[in-house]
Amino acid sequence: MYSFEYHRPESIAQATALRAEAEDAIYLAGGQTLIPTLKQRLAAPSDVIDLSRVPGLAGIELKSDCVVIGAMTRHAEVAASAEVARAIPALAFLAGEIGDAQVRNRGTLGGSVANSDPSADYPAAVIGLGATIVTDRRRIAADDFFHDLFETALEAGELLTAIEFPIAKRAAYCKFPNPASRYAVVGVFAADFGGKVRVGVTGAGPCAFRATAIEAALGKKLDAKSVDAVEIEYDRFNSDLHASAEYRANLVRVMAKRAVEKLLTA
Amino acid sequence: MSDTGIGKSVKRREDLRFITGRGRYTDDVNRPNQVYAVFLRSPYPRARIVSIDASGADEVAGVIGVFTGKDLSADKIGDLPCGWMVKSKDGSDMKIAPHPPLAVEVVNYVGEPYGIVVAESLAAARDGAEVVATEFEELTPTVSVANATAGAQLHTNVPDNVCYLWELGDADATNAAFAAAAHVTKLTFSNNRLIPNAMEPRAAVASFDAATEEFTLVTTSQNPHLERLILSAFVQLAPEHKLRVIAPDVGGGFGSKIFVYAEETAVAWAARRVGRPVKWTADRSESFLADAHGRDHLTTAELALDGDGLFQGLRVRTRANLGAYLSTFASSVPTYLYGTLLAGQYRTPAIHVEVEGVYTNTAPVDAYRGAGRPEATYVVERLVETAARELKVDPAALRRRNFIAPDQFPYQTPVALEYDTGNYEASLAAALEKSDYANFAARKAASEQRGKRRGIGFSCYIEACGLAPSQLAIQLGAGVGLYESGEVRVNPTGNVTVFTGSHSHGQGHETTFAQVVSDKLGIPFENVEVVHGDTGRVEFGLGTYGSRSIAVGGSALVKATDKIIAKGKRIAAHMMDTNADSVDFSDGEFAARDSNQKLTFGEVAFAAYVPSNYPSSEEPGLSEKAFYDPKNFTFPAGTHIAEVEIDPETGVVDVVNFVAVDDFGRVINPMIVEGQVHGGIAQGIGQALLEHGIYDDGGQLITGSYMDYCMPRADDLPSFDVDMTVTPCTHNPLGVKGCGEAGAIGAPAAIMNAVTDALGVVDLPMPATPERVWRAARG
Amino acid sequence: MKVSLTVNGRRHDVDVAPNTLLVDVLRGRLGLTGTHVGCDTSQCGACTVHLDGRSVKSCTVLAAQVDGAAVTTIEGIGSPDALHPMQAAFRDCHALQCGFCTPGMIMSAIDLVQNVENLDERKVREGLEGNLCRCTGYHNIVKAVLNAAESM
Numbered sequence A: 001m002y003s004f005e006y007h008r009p010e011s012i013a014q015a016t017a018l019r020a021e022a023e024d025a026i027y028l029a030g031g032q033t034l035i036p037t038l039k040q041r042l043a044a045p046s047d048v049i050d051l052s053r054v055p056g057l058a059g060i061e062l063k064s065d066c067v068v069i070g071a072m073t074r075h076a077e078v079a080a081s082a083e084v085a086r087a088i089p090a091l092a093f094l095a096g097e098i099g100d101a102q103v104r105n106r107g108t109l110g111g112s113v114a115n116s117d118p119s120a121d122y123p124a125a126v127i128g129l130g131a132t133i134v135t136d137r138r139r140i141a142a143d144d145f146f147h148d149l150f151e152t153a154l155e156a157g158e159l160l161t162a163i164e165f166p167i168a169k170r171a172a173y174c175k176f177p178n179p180a181s182r183y184a185v186v187g188v189f190a191a192d193f194g195g196k197v198r199v200g201v202t203g204a205g206p207c208a209f210r211a212t213a214i215e216a217a218l219g220k221k222l223d224a225k226s227v228d229a230v231e232i233e234y235d236r237f238n239s240d241l242h243a244s245a246e247y248r249a250n251l252v253r254v255m256a257k258r259a260v261e262k263l264l265t266a
Numbered sequence B: 001m002s003d004t005g006i007g008k009s010v011k012r013r014e015d016l017r018f019i020t021g022r023g024r025y026t027d028d029v030n031r032p033n034q035v036y037a038v039f040l041r042s043p044y045p046r047a048r049i050v051s052i053d054a055s056g057a058d059e060v061a062g063v064i065g066v067f068t069g070k071d072l073s074a075d076k077i078g079d080l081p082c083g084w085m086v087k088s089k090d091g092s093d094m095k096i097a098p099h100p101p102l103a104v105e106v107v108n109y110v111g112e113p114y115g116i117v118v119a120e121s122l123a124a125a126r127d128g129a130e131v132v133a134t135e136f137e138e139l140t141p142t143v144s145v146a147n148a149t150a151g152a153q154l155h156t157n158v159p160d161n162v163c164y165l166w167e168l169g170d171a172d173a174t175n176a177a178f179a180a181a182a183h184v185t186k187l188t189f190s191n192n193r194l195i196p197n198a199m200e201p202r203a204a205v206a207s208f209d210a211a212t213e214e215f216t217l218v219t220t221s222q223n224p225h226l227e228r229l230i231l232s233a234f235v236q237l238a239p240e241h242k243l244r245v246i247a248p249d250v251g252g253g254f255g256s257k258i259f260v261y262a263e264e265t266a267v268a269w270a271a272r273r274v275g276r277p278v279k280w281t282a283d284r285s286e287s288f289l290a291d292a293h294g295r296d297h298l299t300t301a302e303l304a305l306d307g308d309g310l311f312q313g314l315r316v317r318t319r320a321n322l323g324a325y326l327s328t329f330a331s332s333v334p335t336y337l338y339g340t341l342l343a344g345q346y347r348t349p350a351i352h353v354e355v356e357g358v359y360t361n362t363a364p365v366d367a368y369r370g371a372g373r374p375e376a377t378y379v380v381e382r383l384v385e386t387a388a389r390e391l392k393v394d395p396a397a398l399r400r401r402n403f404i405a406p407d408q409f410p411y412q413t414p415v416a417l418e419y420d421t422g423n424y425e426a427s428l429a430a431a432l433e434k435s436d437y438a439n440f441a442a443r444k445a446a447s448e449q450r451g452k453r454r455g456i457g458f459s460c461y462i463e464a465c466g467l468a469p470s471q472l473a474i475q476l477g478a479g480v481g482l483y484e485s486g487e488v489r490v491n492p493t494g495n496v497t498v499f500t501g502s503h504s505h506g507q508g509h510e511t512t513f514a515q516v517v518s519d520k521l522g523i524p525f526e527n528v529e530v531v532h533g534d535t536g537r538v539e540f541g542l543g544t545y546g547s548r549s550i551a552v553g554g555s556a557l558v559k560a561t562d563k564i565i566a567k568g569k570r571i572a573a574h575m576m577d578t579n580a581d582s583v584d585f586s587d588g589e590f591a592a593r594d595s596n597q598k599l600t601f602g603e604v605a606f607a608a609y610v611p612s613n614y615p616s617s618e619e620p621g622l623s624e625k626a627f628y629d630p631k632n633f634t635f636p637a638g639t640h641i642a643e644v645e646i647d648p649e650t651g652v653v654d655v656v657n658f659v660a661v662d663d664f665g666r667v668i669n670p671m672i673v674e675g676q677v678h679g680g681i682a683q684g685i686g687q688a689l690l691e692h693g694i695y696d697d698g699g700q701l702i703t704g705s706y707m708d709y710c711m712p713r714a715d716d717l718p719s720f721d722v723d724m725t726v727t728p729c730t731h732n733p734l735g736v737k738g739c740g741e742a743g744a745i746g747a748p749a750a751i752m753n754a755v756t757d758a759l760g761v762v763d764l765p766m767p768a769t770p771e772r773v774w775r776a777a778r779g
Numbered sequence C: 001m002k003v004s005l006t007v008n009g010r011r012h013d014v015d016v017a018p019n020t021l022l023v024d025v026l027r028g029r030l031g032l033t034g035t036h037v038g039c040d041t042s043q044c045g046a047c048t049v050h051l052d053g054r055s056v057k058s059c060t061v062l063a064a065q066v067d068g069a070a071v072t073t074i075e076g077i078g079s080p081d082a083l084h085p086m087q088a089a090f091r092d093c094h095a096l097q098c099g100f101c102t103p104g105m106i107m108s109a110i111d112l113v114q115n116v117e118n119l120d121e122r123k124v125r126e127g128l129e130g131n132l133c134r135c136t137g138y139h140n141i142v143k144a145v146l147n148a149a150e151s152m
């Protein structure tokens, strides 16, 4: 790890100010992505701004039409949350599928979504539920948030503070984990908002996206078989030693079908 | 019988320190004033080192020095040797590529060390290494084993990159068998490259005492004496009596810590050079690049059968990847540890195998759990299973028809080995029963109902363990004898310190060896301490690999114990006024047959050290050494049956049942033996379904971390159903055979036979990854 | 920078560089070498300790982050004559061979038993996903955790 200055701000204003002042600062949330990156010497920030003591960034709040989860809320808290389990059980399930127990005890929602790893789980739910990303300066719709591999709508220094997940009538997440790393090779989050169906896909492409063709088919008939007729284009899908683009396309279909089956029996 | 004797599942005494965090592994060792080493490693699979400019590093605060291969050779540090000479079939010696510990002119694999940076802190060493400016001239690499002989030549003395073309068996007889065959089954397959991944990365802490000119090297070794021998006799680091090698607690080896590597060599050299203790611990990323890998074969194999389904001939052509250089035992693995096992459990009368060992620009390949024997088992058992399918006979029945029968032992195979004993039918029958083979069809049908495909696969393996009768081994090219040494030192108060040349890095010798010695001496288990892993304390040893510890090291201790008892009888006879022939020893007591006098073991031990009433013909003291040279290999064998269920939509293979029935001869501690089997099976399943060391065409290792190299995790595996049958080994005093590798040997073929059965395909390459299986399932 | 942390019930004030990992403080500064390092990509779990009662990979936590927190390592849960039930179960079930993964495995297993209800074999296997063992094939580890769950 290269050397850096460490800061532990105690307010959002302080955090963003530190970030703005430093030459090349970076926020530290749970550190489950950032610290391995630093250890490999793949990043050399001048300053690391630890968000763990910023008040108000962690926590889960159940509202009438959505669940608001603070950026610093750990995966394990979401997985174990009674509120989330009541409102959007699929989201609690998804959180419990991330990495392993130790990672879930540290990793945060904000870190995961801000990072936009192509094989991260949360982005599937953000897209699938049509969540709203709240930052220190604005609100961003899920559909506008993920831009590319590790690229999001967040501007330099913009701090993700919370995410509002609309409560679907029913929803389900199905993940095909990478056998080695356990990240998602493909993960599909399907949500039924009473007639309107959203399907978020992670793992398959450079970043999470809406599977609009599948949504359309499910919109006509909310049934796993509807997915069979959908042509899944995979020209822009990822291809690596664990899964070719073609195989990923198959997994998108299979995970989508399984998510629908699960959703229907939920 | 005591509850700590031979045959009892005694809880391990080493556990107490491990479960409380008090183990002492190499990286836990720190020396006063120590400095830290980081290696400069090649980013290229093949390149000429044009220049190394370390001036930048010298400016980094804390950097003490940057040393290269030239510094080592200026100090006359020799090449890393390969300890086994294999001859080609034309009688010529294998072609040995020069292997300097730190590359001097050319680097030949990604991760090959060519320099060492020594600094006050690890961070400073890393900073220093990062700013060393090395100019490389890239050369065309030869990466794939398939193209090895056609690719660019790595070493000037090795035309076509062929190290040897070795053969075993009778080619003419085998060809004749094929000419007369009623049926021939032929398969071409690879045996995937594996990366051992003991959980403790390799490490070394070396110090040099300028006053006595003695080196102390603490390192992660399975065989510290061999390490010392090689570093002295071949590498010329220091004379043997000036070099102490300590292998403290070692966190798993699986073969990868047998070998003498560049890193500990350079670290020891650097300790003298900088005059301070030097410490190095591998990052896992370094382990991936620079630990010796395993397997990596391409094979075409054919089995000839007559009209009755009897095996008549086996013809095997293998190309084995040796990597860029010959690691310590690399040459023997795909030859003597492979070709000799191709008879399997069968009476196949004619066998011929040809192995081409080739160099490629990849990390050296050497022994990894099973070493040659998993590859041989894979060949035989995939062929046999496939033949059964082709002939539409039950695979168990076909095997039975060809088994060497219990009354045929000792059995001379056509590939050099003489099996002493076995009962293959017994383990097969037990395994069939346990796996509920009779009802498999019903389970398969139930799976199909759920849209799944179920398959079952057998593997009736045999292995040769207990390496090895020295004369035979040396005849076959080994550079050392393969006996083992042991010492039983009875202390004046009657407790016992046992010194063994075997080394435990998970096998539990501190427990099992104490069981053996306490059982033989009839003294409490607690009174026996086992010392291993230190050339300064243990006289000599050849270490632990090839499932040899109990069969060879244990036998040496039995021999030493017998000498103790014999001397004890002479002392006791004197004390009881009789002659030694009239003294019986049992349960820790010497009893005079002609009177009712008795002496305890402790009393005799005390007399040996306080010799007042003592025979004048005896030296004082009660301590005996023994070297045990086995008369033959041991031949553990057994049947593994795997049952898998495949999700055809995703290609995921679920191992729903795994049965292993093994014959390890007599068992000292069943609990430990079962644990060994479990671990081996996990690695075997890992090979079949998950693990694969992959270099891309450009020679980069693309499975260089746990992100991509798929290690078996708890939820990838089922619980295993393990049992044993027993035919005692006929030629060692304990009747033991060894159990450390069986799981890794038997499992891959069982799993792949099950997967191919489920899919209804002839073959599928290992590992059977979800995508491969999905494609196969689609047809 | 100054970091004060409680380890196994004892408070320590250490002066570290900001880029120091928790595991390096434990092993290097405090001599608690029971916590091991088996990888450099945060995947093997050999370094698992409890941070304020929950399992974390101490190779993936900065020392600075634990300022004011309580850390428990393998050395802090029991001793040879007063073993934690999980330690005892590991020994009784032969759930370790080389012992290298063991401290991390035990720390994860304790968290698992404390936080997951109705443990069964499947849940134990999934719950230990973050800990690699190369020796045991996990068979006896699973057994040990289920046994310990009974007595904890």
Ligand SMILES: Cc1cc2nc3c(=O)[nH]c(=O)nc-3n(C[C@H](O)[C@H](O)[C@H](O)COP(=O)(O)OP(=O)(O)OC[C@H]3O[C@@H](n4cnc5c(N)ncnc54)[C@H](O)[C@@H]3O)c2cc1C
Residues within 6 Å of the ligand: A026, A027, A028, A029, A030, A031, A032, A033, A034, A035, A036, A051, A071, A072, A097, A098, A099, A100, A103, A106, A107, A108, A109, A110, A111, A112, A113, A114, A115, A117, A119, A120, A121, A122, A154, A158, A159, A160, A161, A181, A182, A183, A184, C041, C042, C043
């Ligand atoms: C072994 C292992 C397995 C894993 N498996 C999975 C998996 O299966 N699925 C999965 O989805 N993830 C997985 N992860 C990643 C894990 O979920 C991470 O926790 C997550 O990706 C990042 O969250 P973090 O809180 O740790 O963020 P950090 O690592 O602290 O930060 C990540 C990035 O986000 C930025 N950032 C953090 N918080 C904010 C914020 N509030 N506003 C703006 N920017 C911010 C940081 O500056 C940094 O660039 C795994 C990680 C490990 C180590």
Ligand code: FES
Residues within 6 Å of the ligand: C036, C037, C038, C039, C040, C041, C042, C043, C044, C045, C046, C047, C048, C057, C058, C059, C060
């Ligand atoms: S050392 Fe491997 S996860 Fe921490």
Ligand code: FES
Residues within 6 Å of the ligand: B199, B251, B252, B506, C095, C096, C097, C098, C099, C100, C101, C102, C132, C133, C134, C135, C136
């Ligand atoms: S006991 Fe050796 S790695 Fe688990």
